[in-house]
Amino acid sequence: MTSAFARFPPRLQAAIVSNLGWSSLRPVQELAGHTLLDGNNAIVLAPTAGGKTEASIFPLLAMLMEREPEGVGLIYIAPIKALLNNQAERLGHYTEMVGLRRFLWHGDIKDQEKRAFIKEPTALLMTTPESLEVMLLSAKVPHTEIFGDMRALVIDEVHALAGTDRGAHLMSVVERLVRYTNNDVQRVGLSATVGNPVDILHWLQGTSKRPGCVVDPPKVPSKKDLRVYLRDTLGAIAQDASQITQSKKSLFFCQSRSLAEEIAERMRNRGTDVFVHHSSVSLEERTAAEDRFHRGTNASIICTSTLELGIDVGDLDLVLQANAPSTVSSFLQRLGRTGRRTGQQANTTFFCENVETVLQASYAR
Known part of the structure; x- marks a missing residue:
């Protein structure tokens, strides 16, 4: 043919x-x-x-x-x-x-x-x-x-x-x-x-x-690394997220702009370069965050859905999620940001504030 x-x-x-x-x-x-x-x-x-x-x-x-x-x-x-x-x-x-x-x-x-x-x-x-x-x-x-x-x-x-x-x-x-x-x-x-x-x-x-x-070409099955943690305060979430993102490139998804801003503020000065990316952030700041990903490691962008829809920020090591996304399709889209390099598994780490979001995250899995 x-x-x-x-x-x-x-x-x-x-x-x-x-x-x-x-x-x-x-x-x-x-x-x-x-x-x-x-x-x-x-x-x-x-x-x-x-x-x-x-x-x-x-x-x-x-x-x-x-x-x-x-x-x-x-x-x-x-x-x-x-x-x-x-x-x-x-x-x-x-x-x-x-x-x-x-x-x-x-x-x-x-x-x-x-x-x-x-x-x-x-x-x-x-x-x-x-x-x-x-x-x-x-x-x-x-x-x-x-x-x-x-x-x-x-x-x-x-x-x-x-x-x-x-x-x-x-x-x-x-x-x-x-x-x-x-x-x-x-x-x-x-x-x-x-x-x-x-x-x-x-x-x-x-x-x-x-x-x-x-x-819809055949897809090769692959293992996924999915983890769900319950942390009762944003301070605890920020501390754990800061530890696992050091020396890596990561996206940390939040369901609101206010939550993204608060988590970003708590993660700053903990050893990782932190950027914020959502619709109310200026174009210059968003562009700086995206460019930073193409130039090195040890950077985490705390974002809303603005970085969910196909925008290229290069190869990622980790995807984090505060609580759980609203739909399974959003979860799959965010998960698909990782696992592109040979030998790397697609991954998402959920940090949940309560039992309800733990259940929601587990359902998404």
């Missing part, structure tokens, strides 16, 4: 080999490549850092390269701006290496840059659900000119939206958007953790008449 890579245009093949140094595609990228090149809608499943982004982007770029779109041909949607910012350089590199361009549109982008995009749209648009609706509502955006040749959209971390009010709103926006084109827009959802992919695929399909497919 011909490989998906061999079905890519020669220019894309050459760019992958010369720019990325790849000699082959991962299993999820082969399966998704065939599925998307055949014109199917799809849910693509793979672990965190498993190559889902490339599994969707490469075949869709191949489609755009065959006939360059007039205006935006592909939209990449992420639940949060931080994930968009994190993916901007990567997707910008992928588009540039085949002679296409991308634009990032959200609330932090300057009006001058947005006006330049409206004047000369790019093949790939990266945005959030809310920013996409703002574009549709704006009289300054010529919708037919920009979206009239739209051919595909990718929703990253689709599990964070499916089945929620925000997800229903996004699907409404998408259905309004596709009215501007005569194309049956191809729809792709990416996720590391979802237990009902067929249901999510049906949700994603909307009014599209394309066939749908779940891309």
Whole structure:
């Protein structure tokens, strides 16, 4: 059987080999490549850092390269701006290496840059659900000119939206958007953790008449290191967390910003570099915390869900959790941050304040 890579245009093949140094595609990228090149809608499943982004982007770029779109041909949607910012350089590199361009549109982008995009749209648009609706509502955006040749959209971390009010709103926006084109827009959802992919695929399909497919390559079973501790005070939690995170890189997830701030304050000056990462922290501080992870060890980021959704902070040694996450999917997403290096086990250590959260953590396990 011909490989998906061999079905890519020669220019894309050459760019992958010369720019990325790849000699082959991962299993999820082969399966998704065939599925998307055949014109199917799809849910693509793979672990965190498993190559889902490339599994969707490469075949869709191949489609755009065959006939360059007039205006935006592909939209990449992420639940949060931080994930968009994190993916901007990567997707910008992928588009540039085949002679296409991308634009990032959200609330932090300057009006001058947005006006330049409206004047000369790019093949790939990266945005959030809310920013996409703002574009549709704006009289300054010529919708037919920009979206009239739209051919595909990718929703990253689709599990964070499916089945929620925000997800229903996004699907409404998408259905309004596709009215501007005569194309049956191809729809792709990416996720590391979802237990009902067929249901999510049906949700994603909307009014599209394309066939749908779940891309879920076989997974190699692996051991997990899961630990649950009961500590009756935040001081005790901070003390224990400080001890096990020394000389390591760790994320410590909390269910609220106030709890993250309090634990961070108690962990400071205990031998580990401590950073805080949540939606109310300035972009500069969040960026500094993310950069610190790429430059060494002995650092712990105390965070909320802002570091749950696919943002790349490099290889981690440990994931810690104060009490328990609200959903099993959140737990699996956070667990998947570790265990990427050869010989390393995925791990999560729960520090619980009471028996109720011990039970909740044990259920997540």
